[in-house]
Amino acid sequence: MSGRITIQRVAELADVSKATVSRVLNGYPHVRPEVREKVQRVIRETGYQPNNIARMLASDRSSIIGFVISSSAQMVFHDPYFPALTEAVSDAAGDRGLIMALFMSHADGQGHRTVNSILAAGLFDGLILTADAKGSSIFPQQLAPDMPIVFIGRPSQADGMHYVDVDNVQGGYLATSHLIDLGHRRIATIGSNRNASGEDRVTGYRRALSQRGLAFDERLVAFGDYSLESGYASMQALLPYKPEAVFVASDTMALGALRALREAGLRAPDDIALVSHDDLPPAVQADPPLTTVQQPIARTGQLAVEKLERIIAQGGAVRAEKTILPVKLVVRESCGAVQSI
Amino acid sequence: MSGRITIQRVAELADVSKATVSRVLNGYPHVRPEVREKVQRVIRETGYQPNNIARMLASDRSSIIGFVISSSAQMVFHDPYFPALTEAVSDAAGDRGLIMALFMSHADGQGHRTVNSILAAGLFDGLILTADAKGSSIFPQQLAPDMPIVFIGRPSQADGMHYVDVDNVQGGYLATSHLIDLGHRRIATIGSNRNASGEDRVTGYRRALSQRGLAFDERLVAFGDYSLESGYASMQALLPYKPEAVFVASDTMALGALRALREAGLRAPDDIALVSHDDLPPAVQADPPLTTVQQPIARTGQLAVEKLERIIAQGGAVRAEKTILPVKLVVRESCGAVQSI
DNA sequence: CAAATTTCTGAAACCGGTTTCACTCACTTT
DNA sequence: AAAGTGAGTGAAACCGGTTTCAGAAATTTG
Numbered sequence: 001m002s003g004r005i006t007i008q009r010v011a012e013l014a015d016v017s018k019a020t021v022s023r024v025l026n027g028y029p030h031v032r033p034e035v036r037e038k039v040q041r042v043i044r045e046t047g048y049q050p051n052n053i054a055r056m057l058a059s060d061r062s063s064i065i066g067f068v069i070s071s072s073a074q075m076v077f078h079d080p081y082f083p084a085l086t087e088a089v090s091d092a093a094g095d096r097g098l099i100m101a102l103f104m105s106h107a108d109g110q111g112h113r114t115v116n117s118i119l120a121a122g123l124f125d126g127l128i129l130t131a132d133a134k135g136s137s138i139f140p141q142q143l144a145p146d147m148p149i150v151f152i153g154r155p156s157q158a159d160g161m162h163y164v165d166v167d168n169v170q171g172g173y174l175a176t177s178h179l180i181d182l183g184h185r186r187i188a189t190i191g192s193n194r195n196a197s198g199e200d201r202v203t204g205y206r207r208a209l210s211q212r213g214l215a216f217d218e219r220l221v222a223f224g225d226y227s228l229e230s231g232y233a234s235m236q237a238l239l240p241y242k243p244e245a246v247f248v249a250s251d252t253m254a255l256g257a258l259r260a261l262r263e264a265g266l267r268a269p270d271d272i273a274l275v276s277h278d279d280l281p282p283a284v285q286a287d288p289p290l291t292t293v294q295q296p297i298a299r300t301g302q303l304a305v306e307k308l309e310r311i312i313a314q315g316g317a318v319r320a321e322k323t324i325l326p327v328k329l330v331v332r333e334s335c336g337a338v339q340s341i
Numbered sequence: 342m343s344g345r346i347t348i349q350r351v352a353e354l355a356d357v358s359k360a361t362v363s364r365v366l367n368g369y370p371h372v373r374p375e376v377r378e379k380v381q382r383v384i385r386e387t388g389y390q391p392n393n394i395a396r397m398l399a400s401d402r403s404s405i406i407g408f409v410i411s412s413s414a415q416m417v418f419h420d421p422y423f424p425a426l427t428e429a430v431s432d433a434a435g436d437r438g439l440i441m442a443l444f445m446s447h448a449d450g451q452g453h454r455t456v457n458s459i460l461a462a463g464l465f466d467g468l469i470l471t472a473d474a475k476g477s478s479i480f481p482q483q484l485a486p487d488m489p490i491v492f493i494g495r496p497s498q499a500d501g502m503h504y505v506d507v508d509n510v511q512g513g514y515l516a517t518s519h520l521i522d523l524g525h526r527r528i529a530t531i532g533s534n535r536n537a538s539g540e541d542r543v544t545g546y547r548r549a550l551s552q553r554g555l556a557f558d559e560r561l562v563a564f565g566d567y568s569l570e571s572g573y574a575s576m577q578a579l580l581p582y583k584p585e586a587v588f589v590a591s592d593t594m595a596l597g598a599l600r601a602l603r604e605a606g607l608r609a610p611d612d613i614a615l616v617s618h619d620d621l622p623p624a625v626q627a628d629p630p631l632t633t634v635q636q637p638i639a640r641t642g643q644l645a646v647e648k649l650e651r652i653i654a655q656g657g658a659v660r661a662e663k664t665i666l667p668v669k670l671v672v673r674e675s676c677g678a679v680q681s682i
Numbered sequence: 683c684a685a686a687t688t689t690c691t692g693a694a695a696c697c698g699g700t701t702t703c704a705c706t707c708a709c710t711t712t
Numbered sequence: 713a714a715a716g717t718g719a720g721t722g723a724a725a726c727c728g729g730t731t732t733c734a735g736a737a738a739t740t741t742g
Contacts, residue, residue, distance in 0.1 A: 006728055017692040022730060030690055052464050053397045054728035057697050062394065064442070078622060083424050090445050099464070101405070102443040104431050123393050123440070228626055259628065281419060285569055287600065347698055358722040363700060371720055395698035398727050 005048050014042040025050060065093060065308060066124045068103045070131075078227045079252045080280045081297070082130075085152065088301025089128060096309060098125075119147060126308045131155050131163070131195055148311040150304045154196040154322070162311065164304045164323045168197045171293040171327045172204025172247065175275040178291070178329055179245040180212050182337055184273060188220035188243035190234040190253055198223075201249045201277060217241075224253045231256025239264055245273035245335075251283045254290055254334075269336030279330050291335035293327050300325060346389050355383040366391060406434060406649060407465045409444045411472075419568045420593045421621045422638070423471075426493065429642025430469060437650060439466075467649045472496050472504070472536055489652040491645045495537040495663070503652065505645045505664045509538045512634040512668045513545025513588065516616040519632070519670055520586040521553050523678055525614060529561035529584035531575040531594055539564075542590045542618060558582075565594045572597025580605055586614035586676075592624045595631055595675075610677030620671050632676035634668050641666060 007025075011018045016035060023031050024039040031039075042048070056062045067089050069082055086102065093100040101124070124147070131153030151163035172189075179187050189205045192198025202221065209216055219241050224230030231253025238246065239260070248254040254276035261268055268274045268288055276283065279294035303323055311318045331337050348366075352359045357380060364372050365380040372380075383389070397403045408430050410423055427443065434441040442465070465488070472494030492504035513530075520528050530546045533539025543562065550557055560582050565571030572594030579587065580601070589595040595617035602609055609615045609629055617624065620635035644664055652659045672678050 007730095008728075011692095018729075019692060019694095019731080020690085023691090026730085032690065035690085049463055051398075051728050053394060053403060054697090055730080056394045057392075057398050057699085058728080058730040060697075086443070087445055090443060094444075099442050100444075101440050102427070102431060103435075104428055122390055348700095349698075359699080360701080360722060360724095361720085364721090367700085371718095373720065376720085392698050395727090396700080398729085399698080399700040401727075 005046050007048075007050065010039070010042050010046060010048050013046065014039045061312075062123055062125050063097060064099045064101055064124050065305070066101050066103060066127045067093075068105060068127060068129045070105045070129060079250065080282060081226075081250070081252075081278060084280060084297045085130070085301055088298040089152075089305060090301075091298070092302040092305035096305060098305070098309070125312045126150070128152060128304050128308060129155070131165075131197070148308055150308045150311070152300060152304050154200075156196065158196075158322070160320045162307060162318070162320050162322070164300055164307060164325070165197070166295040166300060166325045166327050168200030168327075169204040169207065171277050171295065172201035172206075172249070173208045174204070174327065174329045175247045175277060175293050176205045176208035177212070178331075178335060178337070179247065179273055179275055180208060180214065182245070182273060182335060184245035185214060186217075186220070186242065186244045187214070188222070188238045188241070188246045190222045190224050190231060190238070190246060190248045190257060192226055192249055192253075193223050194225050198226075198249055201247075205247055224249075224256075226250050226252060228252050228256040228259075232260045235260035236264075239266075243272060245275075248274060248276040251276050251278045251280050251286075251290060251292055254292070255282060255286055258286060258334075268334050273336045274334040275329075276334070283330075283332070286334070288333035291332045291337065292330055294330045295327050296325050346387050348389075348391065351380070351383050351387060351389050354387065355380045402653075403464055403466050404438060405440045405442055405465050406646070407442050407444060407468045408434075409446060409468060409470045411446045411470060420591065421623060422567075422591070422593075422619060425621060425638045426471070426642055429639040430493075430646060431642075432639070433643040433646035437646060439646070439650070466653045467491070469493060469645050469649060470496070472506075472538070489649055491649045491652070493641060493645050495541075497537065499537075499663070501661045503648060503659070503661050503663070505641055505648060505666070506538070507636040507641060507666045507668050509541030509668075510545040510548065512618050512636065513542035513547075513590070514549045515545070515668065515670045516588045516618065516632075516634050517546045517549035518553070519672075519676060519678070520588065520614055520616055521549060521555065523586070523614060523676060525586035526555060527558075527561070527583065527585045528555070529563070529579045529582065529587045531563045531565050531572060531579070531587060531589045531598060533567060533590055533594075534564050535566050539567075539590055542588075546588055565590075565597075567591050567593060569593050569597040569600075573601045576601035577605075580607075584613060586616075589615060589617040592617050592619045592621050592627075592631060592633055595633070596623060596627055599627060599675075609675045614677045615675040616670075617675070624671075624673070627675070629674035632673045632678065633671055635671045636668050637666050 007018050007021050011021045014021065016039060020031060020035065021039055024036050067086070069086070071082065090100050126148035129149060129151050131151050149162065151161055152165070154163055154165050155161050176187060187209070189202060191202035191205070206216055220238065220243055222234035222237050224234045231248060234253065235246070235257035246257065248257050254274060257274065258268060261272060266272055274290070276290050276292040277295070279292045283290040283292045303325070307323065348359050348362050352362045355362065357376060361372060361376065362380055365377050408427065410427070412423065431441050467489035470490060470492050472492050490503065492502055493506070495504055495506050496502050517528060528550070530543060532543035532546070547557055561579065561584055563575035563578050565575045572589060575594065576587070576598035587598065589598050595615060598615065599609060602613060607613055615631070617631050617633040620633045624631040624633045644666070648664065
């Protein structure tokens with residue numbers, strides 16, 4: 001693997017010791033410029049590539065991080081959020097010279113097994129986990145207390161955990177406030193109680209209502225699972241209660257909601273105004289384009305990797321710390337604030 | 342990493358040599374049953390986990406394979422094909438005790454750089470690459486002639502390459518034949534010339550036409566890039582030529598095509614019959630649900646991993662071999678063969 | 683100019699496994 | 713009973729790097 005030639009061979013050719021070659025390789029000081037140059041020339045001429053595995057063994061660092069998506073395969077398929085997040089983490093890792101190993105843990109209770117085997121591999125410098133769904137918690141901390149771990153999204157047991165999340169409460173709040181500003185009073189929501197993000201967005205919704213003196217009506221709240229179908233079903237369930245506007249907790253569910261409206265012979269925003277959450281590509285493509293709360297996915301992935309790297313560097317002795325990223329409202333047509341062109 | 346205790350410690354506790362522990366660990370013969378049991382007990386009691394990195398170094402196998410998606414980020418987002426394929430490869434790798442490292446190489450010409458750095462890592466037992474787009478070929482073979490590589494999809498330079506692909510020609514053929522069977526004569530296609538798959542599907546389309554004695558009309562052929570938008574634009578471009586039916590080379594483009602129809606006040610299948618390709622989840626959700634050619638994505642990923650494993654095991658001395666998987670037509674409503682319920 | 687530093691450098695230990703090889707020992711063959 | 717077999721075992725080499733440590737060489741200081 002990686003060619004025949006080793007550090008030993010380079011050392012011989014350059015007429016120095018392995019130690020010196022290693023110093024040159026890692027840019028350490030205490031090497032005479034001329035020697036350094038000679039070694040570099042040999043390296044160049046031979047095309048020598050250090051064996052990373054040997055390096056890992058000796059330095060006890062692998063530069064590999066695990067990225068575990070602990071959602072059901074269904075969600076990974078239906079919601080572009082995961083591909084987007086995966087790319088963000090992958091990019092961030094690549095930028096920092098880390099290799100990302102991806103694991104998709106299945107919904108059939110294999111979550112633990114997957115994580116177990118990952119940890120057993122003893123191969124990773126650290127792990128990034130997507131926040132678990134409520135009730136199907138993963139606790140790698142118990143299995144490997146020293147493994148550096150960063151969650152993306154608030155885990156169900158957030159105590160002592162590092163995590164990066166977007167301000168979901170603020171997201172729900174901004175979306176709902178916008179609808180109130182537009183004069184709507186009877187505002188429904190399609191949220192989710194599947195994870196912390198969904199709950200937080202509903203919390204923001206309620207906060208906006210109460211702050212503006214609007215009553216909270218239980219019948220105007222539906223819960224989905226982030227799938228298009230659940231958005232569709234939820235909207236159908238809400239229609240009998242005649243909402244004027246709806247805050248949908250994800251773009252994907254909003255697409256389903258739009259379909260339900262269309263089938264009911266209604267149009268957004270004319271008959272029902274709609275604001276969603278995430279600002280993923282489908283939001284722009286939707287008909288009408290969705291007014292939605294933009295969450296900085298790329299930044300989220302980047303911060304998670306940076307945080308993980310920091311924890312790794314400090315040997316895990318970092319106080320658990322959460323990072324909450326701000327969100328912002330992107331106004332398009334589904335809310336009725338601007339005219340369709 | 343992976344706890345404190347080493348094979349040396351286990352050996353001491355079990356009062357045997359490292360060699361014997363290693364034999365037990367790997368299930369090798371030539372260990373007395375009682376000794377084997379004693380070692381296993383110590384392993385159990387101490388919770389010993391072998392250090393995989395040391396193992397890799399000694400055995401020159403990492404059990405890590407790289408999966409490189411060499412498409413633009415755009416496509417990865419827009420087309421569920423890639424998440425589906427990624428999951429398939431990830432699952433297949435996991436089933437076989439391999440770890441999958443994911444790389445998304447960008448469209449900005451970084452493709453090569455990504456692959457270079459992957460190879461430089463000297464860490465992978467092998468690579469699975471998604472077929473390159475035409476003109477942006479990746480040639481890791483040149484850089485690392487000994488690296489076992491399997492493509493998914495026919496690469497632009499297929500000579501001497503291992504690859505697994507679905508029968509795209511047959512896909513285009515089946516779809517088009519179906520439309521002909523339904524009585525249509527003026528059949529258009531939205532294909533793609535971005536990669537081999539797209540071209541093959543168009544080839545199948547042409548083959549069906551000629552076999553049934555229908556003339557090929559250049560104006561009835563449009564090319565997209567697998568995005569929803571390109572499907573939309575292509576359909577708009579085709580409408581002036583009044584097709585009775587269209588074969589669209591991907592579900593995602595079909596969604597765009599449907600939108601174009603809707604906006605033109607037309608309906609599928611009544612005004613224009615439509616058959617697409619892939620049978621990904623959106624095909625079912627579409628309105629109307631899409632008649633589409635099903636490609637066995639999970640199987641594709643699985644075969645790619647198995648083939649790669651075989652090449653690795655044989656030290657790369659395997660004659661290049663291609664595997665073409667059959668496809669089948671799934672009839673839903675968009676073609677007009679069955680009545681909407 | 684001697685003494686004290688500081689800069690370079692290489693030998694050797696080390697990381698934690700796997701694998702080779704020689705040797706012991708019990709059991710078969712002649 | 714001597715020789716031949718094969719199973720069972722451990723010592724040691726090995727994988728290819730990094731890191732420690734001590735000593736030589738060069739430089740600064742007194």
